[in-house]
Structures are given as structure tokens and as C-alpha cells.
Amino acid sequence: MRPPDFDAPSFSAPSRLGAVADRIALASGWQRLALAWLAGACGALAMPPFGILPALAVALVPAVWLLDGAATGTGRLRRRLATAGSAAAIGWAWGFGYFVAGLWWLGAAFLVEADQFAVLMPLGVLGLPAVLGLFFGLGFALARLLWSPGWARILALAAGLSAAEWLRGHLFTGFPWNTLGMALGQNLWLMQAASVFGLYGLTLLAVLIGAAPATLATGATPRARWTPPLLALAVLALLAGAGAWRIPAGPMPDVPGVRLRLVQANIPQDARFNPRNRDGILERYLGLSDSATAPESRGLADVTHLIWPESSFPFLIQRDPKALAQITAALPPGKHLVTGAARADEPLPGERLHFYNGILVIGAEGFVGLPYDKHHLVPFGEYLPGPVDRILRAVGLRQFVAVPGGFTAAEGARRPFSVPGLPPVAASICYEVIFPGEVVPQVGARPGLILNLTNDGWFGDTPGPRQHFAQARLRAVEEGLPLVRAANTGISAVADPYGRVTGFLPVGAEGVLDRKLPRNLGESTFYSRFRDLFFAALLLGSVLLAIGARGRIARP
Secondary structure (H helix, E strand, O other): OOOOOOOOOOOOOOOHHHHHHHHHHOOOHHHHHHHHHHHHHHHHHHOOOOOOOHHHHHHHHHHHHHHHOOOOOOOHHHHHHHHHHHHHHHHHHHHHHHHHHHHHHHHHHHHOOHHHHHHHHHHHHHHHHHHHHHHHHHHHHHHHHOOOOOOHHHHHHHHHHHHHHHHHOOHHHOOOOOOHHHHOOOOOOHHHHHHHHHHHHHHHHHHHHHHHHHHHHHOOOHHHHHHHHHHHHHHHHHHHHHHHHHOOOOOOOEEEEEEEEEEEOOOOHHHHOOHHHHHHHHHHHHHHHOOOOOOOOOHHHHOOEEEOOOOOOOOOHHHOHHHHHHHHHHOOOOOEEEEEEEEEOOOOOOOOOOEEEEEEEEEOOEEOOOOEEOOOOOEOOOEOOHHHHHHHHHOOOOOOOOOOOOEOOOOOOOOOEOOOOOOOEEEEEHHHHHOOOOOOOOOOOOOOEEEEEEOOHHHOOOHHHHHHHHHHHHHHHHHOOOEEEEEOOOOEEEEOOOOOEEEEEOOOOOEEEEEEEEOOOOOOOHHHHHOOHHHHHHHHHHHHHHHHHHHHHHOO
């Protein structure tokens, strides 16, 4: 008996939905790619700030049907390779649509200095999504190699896409922005599962849940049609119920004696790095820092720690004694300013000056302790990769942040950042906070909070800053640590270790946020102890089940 042809679509549900699935599966050429692009673009609606969870099903269900119809070629090996190639093309188009719809706001950064960068806007708005789409192309190809009719192909797609998302978050410095698991990672109840599975575990679960309704159109029996989507709903309900149970009824206790003031100056990006504005920018920060927020407020006298965002100065504060004197004079004894600031080292003879994107602590007596320097720099934003650097500089272009030679990444392992009066700090600057498992130092004492200083002013009032905050908030749940986040243009916020926001300043607002510091959970979460072990177990289980189902069908 000849094994069944796994590469041929097989639909048995005599329904209108089955007819739609047939038409999608049998599409070819540009129509197939256009359907994939449109489905992927719909998936972006499941991401922050929209959070429309059913949009994930609208994106993934047609993806299953398109992969059903990916059969091409003749001969066993040739057919398998051609089918994987067809699936990769579908996946690339799906990913291209997903990233164009989800990352279009990157174009705003090219308009801040339009005379320098506007000509390169297509590279950010279309070029980057085209490159990122290759990861989904790989994921779809891997899924199709595990494909078999019925429920098991849902597991195959979940395995392929979650593996591809893990690779996207790690290869070539990584870019885990809008990872598919964020569809679950922005809802307070559902995000609690990240404390066990992490972002990539949420990704596998999100694909399973979102793709399961595909069997409603393709199952041979009512049981085959309804079992996967009902199981998906049960898993979704279980995640929500377990998350609701995990969150305590009352607020987290506060760290005694700590009162924070986050300053959001809302300085336009085109003015922020202009040295001519140095005095006005410093005065704006100092004025907001000591402002009264209520009739009984005494400004800085009421807080213990003042927090300013990333790169607060259009100059090097360490080399500007006048500006430093203004700050120290404004700080009452015992109060400390934690601020983002570019800094430069003292080079050895014959070496060039190295610049760092850092965090400094300043007290009434001057600089306190050692700085924190950013480890994970933004490619093209803070530095140019080697070959690209030479090409772009040859035509007179540079990275977005106008620092000679670009920023230098910190060397060595991450360590807790020390701030007088605060528990050990897991510091991160801007982009660093999107990397699960990398925010919290693996050496030294367990931190008491995640501190994220950022400047999202490059992207204006777009989904970008909101997506960034949602990812930072999920790190708090993964690690069981409160999040303190100061942003130039928003979102500045404080969240407890369950991801509950205790206060925030929205995008585009100018002001200060006074909050106490919530305690951490007191013990490590499963994710902080085991990292992606649980995700790896889910991935391996999905692969083995998909292979087993394929093997059972192939046996005569």
C-alpha cells in the first residue's frame, strides 16, 4: 500500500468555510503570495497597542490552508524540496506583511533629520520587514517538512514558527520585536504564563491557539473539526484562569523609604541633540524635577530618587563642570539623580575616543559609584556593522545618533547596578529591555527592580513607544521584579512584578510621576531560574508529536 501523499491538500468538510479553505489552498502565483501578505498584515492587529487577539487566528488560519496547498514537483525527494521551497515563499510573504503592518512606524526616525536620512526610509519601512520575513519563511518551511493531515499540522506550524522566532531573537544580534507571543503577553491574566514559559513559550502557545480553528474547515469528521479549536479555547481559558489566580488581590508592599520621581520632559527629538539647546534642556529637567505636584507637595524634598531618561543631555555631563554644578546644587543632601547620559572614556595614547550610552548616578557631592554602560546596542541607530559602516560612510551617511565612530558596547558580563538607597538594580537602556533572559544579571545579588531608561522620541506618537513599553512590562512578569521606566516622550511608568501598572505618563505628555517602589516577589520565577527550558520542552514535544502523527499515517 502506497503511503499517502502528505503534500496534497485534503478537505472533507462540506461547508462554506471548507470552500474558502479550498480556494485559499489552491491559490497559486502572485495570488498565493498576496493572500499570505494580507494574512500576515492582519496578524499585526494582535500586537500592542491594538491587542485584538482574534486577529491572530485571522492571520494563522489562512497560513495553515496556504501550507496545505504548498504541494509542487514530482518525485519523492524533489517534491519534498520543492514543497519546502513553496512553503518558504509563503512564509516570507506572510512575514513581510506582518512586519510592514507592525513596524511601519520605524519610518518616523528617518524624518527626524530628513536631510540625512529620508532617502533611506524605504530600507526601514520595507527593507527591514523583507529581511525579517526570511525568518518566517524558514519557520513555514520547517513546519511543512513536519506536515501531515489533521490536527498534527497545527503542532508543526507552532514548532516551526516558534523556532523561527527564537532564532530571530538571537541571530545577528537579535531583534525580538513584536514576537508572536506578545499576542498573549499584553493581557494581564495571560501574561502571567511568561513567569514559567517566557516570551518564546508564549509564542508557541499563541500559534497553537491561533491556528487551531483551521481544522473547522478541513476535518474529515465532526470530532476532527472541533477537537483542536475546543482544546485551544480550553488552553486559553486555563492560562487566563491560572493568571487571575496568580495575581494577589491587593497591591504589592512597597520598599520602605524609597520614593521615586520620574521626569518626562517630552523634548522633541529634533531639538534634543542640538547643542544650542543645552541650557534650555537642563533648565527644563531641573524645573520639572522640583515642581510641586499638589498643594502640599515640596518638590524634590518629597522624593529620594530622581530619574531622568536615556541621553538626557546634548553634551557630555562628565566633561561639563558648570552643568554638573547646577545639578548638584539642586539636589538636597541624601537625594540622588539617576540619569541616562552619553559618556566618553579617557583613551590611551594613540587610541580613538570611545563613547558609551550610559546611566550615571549623581548626588549633592557629585558623581556616585560606577556608571552602567549599554551592552546591546541598536544596529544602524547607535553603530554601523563593519562592512555597512565603510559603505555608508563612504557616501557621507552615518548611524542615527551623531557620535563620532558610533557608540561602543560595554564589555564583560552584566552586573547589578548600584544606586544608594535602592536594592540592586537590573539596568537596561532603551532597546536592551526587549531581550528576554538578558535583562537581569546572572552574577551578583538578585536585583530588586528593573530600571529601563529610554528615548522613544524618534518615533513620535505611533505604536512604536507603546509596543516598547508592553515588552518592558513583560520582562517584569518573567523575572518577578518591578519595572521602573523613564522615557523622554513616554511611556514612563512603574509596574509591579505581576505587570500591574501603578502609574504612568502617556506618550506626548510632559510631567513627573511620583511613585513608591513595589517589592519584588522575594523568590525567582520559574523562568528566571530555568530560562527557556520549558519552551524547549514544549518545542520538542510539538516536534515529536508532529513526527509521530506523520509516521502513523505513513505506515501501511
